[in-house]
Amino acid sequence: MAAELGALEENLGLRRILLFVEYDGTHFAGLQTQAQGERTVQQELEAALARIPGARPKVWPCGRTDAGVHALEMPVHYDTQDRIPVERIPHALNSLLPSDIRALRAREVPLSFHARKSCLWREYRYRILLRRMPPALERHRVWWMPHSLNLIPIRHALEHLVGLHDFRAFAVKEERNTVREIYRAHLEVWPVEGGQEVWLEFVGSGFLRGQVRSMVGTLVEVGLGKRDSDSVRALLRGGSRKEAGPTAPPQGLYFVRAGYEPYRR
């Protein structure tokens, strides 16, 4: 009874905050803290929360991004007993965060809500810059290549990826359950000075570690004529990692957004 009262008191006024953050992944060893001494997005967020009296300095991110990978709107949740009005939270945190992480918006969610477990879909984008010479300005933002890509077979291969599949061939490490569902796989082309930019966009229930970058590496091989688009279908029917293409470099990858309602195209 006393313990229960203690727990009640301890949680008095406890709120769970869902925070959406943008970050430039260039100077981070990734989103999640894995080893001490590495600069991670999680570590910076927790250091900022530690300076807010009442906030518990532990964040739960929706996804996981590797070193060099960016996020336009990554949801994370944390618990707090502070009294900051929810619409002021992003401003309060931005005054404590380094400039390569920005809090964009926040909302209060039930204590049963979980940024990762409650998430129903995630969207990723991969940017490829096709032009003769490498970029100075976008060097940490795109995968540059001096070749041209044949987009027709890439579009064809993207169609194979949509649906419920075993993505084992695209996992960078062993995972128990490698079945995921991709709801949308889309190619967009933008003209840029002296070339074009290709965006590969994926929405899915979830993605294996390294899956998007392995799919992109494989799709680029399709676009270069090194493999045909049907080989992607074969990979989904029981291929191994070494039969898939290389892992695309991190700086072209963006976590775009996550959804907490069922995905609708």
Added chain:
Amino acid sequence: MAAELGALEENLGLRRILLFVEYDGTHFAGLQTQAQGERTVQQELEAALARIPGARPKVWPCGRTDAGVHALEMPVHYDTQDRIPVERIPHALNSLLPSDIRALRAREVPLSFHARKSCLWREYRYRILLRRMPPALERHRVWWMPHSLNLIPIRHALEHLVGLHDFRAFAVKEERNTVREIYRAHLEVWPVEGGQEVWLEFVGSGFLRGQVRSMVGTLVEVGLGKRDSDSVRALLRGGSRKEAGPTAPPQGLYFVRAGYEPYRR
């Protein structure tokens, strides 16, 4: 006679190369070297040329950009007696340059050609990001503001700027001749996640030191309703610097390109 022969021999096989470079101005104290010990684009280009046997390690840029200002295609010329085929020069230089400067293309020009003196027009772009929260990814690429801007009076003010005018009110330091001609002053709007991006584009015969950023600072005041668009016309009819708006921050400014043929819209 001996001296003439000496000069002839010294210039044997001398070529003047016009090189177009892109750079990320974030970590430079500007394009031109002014004080020792500062990291400048010029200093890096000259350090790279010093490693090419036969090249004279002195570059002549078309324009001048301040610390933090970027360039998409800045022309510079230099002289060389090396034997590198002109189409290989950008590759050779990129292997010697830091990644925030990229040589894009090169061509041989007559020895009478001068990257700055032969230039007939220059194009600048200024990027303003309008959205509620500051950006992490574009923090060194745009001027962010949380307000909205009224674009109609800005467009009106831009019309006043076109033509041959005395731009003294927009000069950051005293200059002897402050008359310049603006051929084009244009506003472009792009939708972006959670807001919009406004591009202010200027093409002119030349620009005074700080002119583009002072014009942008003044135009932003017009868009915020702090001054009316006719005040811009008044500034061109003999205003002083302190009557114009503030100097916009450097990171939103891009030297886009220069022209060596008369400007045609």
